[in-house]
Amino acid sequence: MKKIALALAAALMIPGAAMAETVKVGVAPEPYPPFVVPDASGGWAGWEIDMIHAVCKAAEMDCEIVFLAWDGLIPALTTNQIDAIMNSLSITEDRLQVIDFSDKYYNTPAVIVAAKGANITPDAEGLKGKILGVQTSTIHATYAEKYFGDSVAEIKVYQTQDEANQDLVAGRIDATQADSIAMDGFLQSADGQACCELMGAVADDPAILGSGVGVGLRKGDEALKAKFNEGIAKVLADGTYDEISKKYFSSSIYGE
Numbered sequence: 158m159k160k161i162a163l164a165l166a167a168a169l170m171i172p173g174a175a176m177a178e179t180v181k182v183g184v185a186p187e188p189y190p191p192f193v194v195p196d197a198s199g200g201w202a203g204w205e206i207d208m209i210h211a212v213c214k215a216a217e218m219d220c221e222i223v224f225l226a227w228d229g230l231i232p233a234l235t236t237n238q239i240d241a242i243m244n245s246l247s248i249t250e251d252r253l254q255v256i257d258f259s260d261k262y263y264n265t266p267a268v269i270v271a272a273k274g275a276n277i278t279p280d281a282e283g284l285k286g287k288i289l290g291v292q293t294s295t296i297h298a299t300y301a302e303k304y305f306g307d308s309v310a311e312i313k314v315y316q317t318q319d320e321a322n323q324d325l326v327a328g329r330i331d332a333t334q335a336d337s338i339a340m341d342g343f344l345q346s347a348d349g350q351a352c353c354e355l356m357g358a359v360a361d362d363p364a365i366l367g368s369g370v371g372v373g374l375r376k377g378d379e380a381l382k383a384k385f386n387e388g389i390a391k392v393l394a395d396g397t398y399d400e401i402s403k404k405y406f407s408s409s410i411y412g413e
Contacts, residue, residue: 180220180381182209183239183373185227187317190342191405192245204405208262209243211397212372216388227317228294231256234373240381242373245336247296249367257376259385261369262398263338264412266358267297270325270340271332279357284310287331290321297334300365326352334359338410369412 186201188194196202206222213220223239230246233239234256248258269279269289277283281304289310291298301312313330315321321333326348333340337358343349372385392398393411402410 178219180213180218180241181223181239182213182220183223183225183230183233183242184209184244185230185317186224187227188319189245189317189339190346192339204401205243205245207401207404208392208398211392211401212243212262212385212388214388215391215395215397216384218384218388227292231373234375237375240375240378241385245339245370246373247367248369248371249296250364251299252367252373255376257374257378257382258371259374259382260389261371261412262389263410264369265336265338265410266361267300267334267366268337268340268358269332269334269356270344270353271356272325272328272352273354275331275356277332277356279359281305281309283356284332286310288313288329290315290324290330290333292316292318292321292335295335296366297336300359300362301334303362303365304359322349332356338406 184193184201184205190203192203192205193201194203201224209220209222225233225239227244230239230242230244231252234242246252248261252258269277269284271277277287284305287310289301289305290313291301293314293316298312298314306312313324315324318333318335318339321330321335322343324330325333340355344353344355374382374385398411399409
């Protein structure tokens with residue numbers, strides 16, 4: 158019996174015989190519809206939550222979603238508290254200095270939303286003298302500071318986009334900048350329909366706005382990067398991506 162037990166133990170030590178380690182995927186627990194939204198059970202649902210499960214399943218990875226504050230996601234990744242970020246994180250030059258990314262899994266322009274009839278345009282002239290709300294540690298905050306800061310507009314920074322939207326509804330800010338798809342969800346809500354309208358997309362700046370949204374990964378983690386790329390490619394090819402997306406969007410959000 159002892160020999161059998163030893164043989165079984167040795168077999169369990171063979172590479173590949175043990176279960177794969179859990180991949181911890183970071184997501185911020187804040188409303189960002191339709192990507193991340195609170196569900197009836199007190200948890201979180203939405204397009205991005207569904208996509209995490211689909212990509213991990215396609216790549217045969219055992220994934221666990223770990224909820225952390227938005228501005229703590231990259232620090233948590235670089236200090237090994239999580240293994241990946243799948244939370245509408247745009248692939249930008251600045252972020253590529255610190256972390257790596259998978260292939261993109263969606264793309265969306267940056268837009269300005271303001272009160273109905275505000276006569277605001279998505280440029281420096283249209284925002285001059287206005288109060289513009291943006292979420293902290295986002296490409297929109299960086300873009301707003303560069304193009305609309307200083308003598309143009311007052312930039313008000315929020316912990317979450319939902320807080321910026323609430324202040325826009327309340328009239329405490331004149332406009333907000335965010336991803337078009339996320340703002341589309343807001344504009345379809347009761348508050349959004351009552352108060353606000355889309356003023357258009359800001360001028361593109363790939364250095365700041367990036368080249369799409371990807372999975373954030375630690376530098377040098379090529380094996381995990383390959384697995385996420387595999388999963389993304391599979392859900393795009395087998396129709397899973399479109400099947401999930403049509404529950405939330407009227408058209409594809411993958412982009413060019």
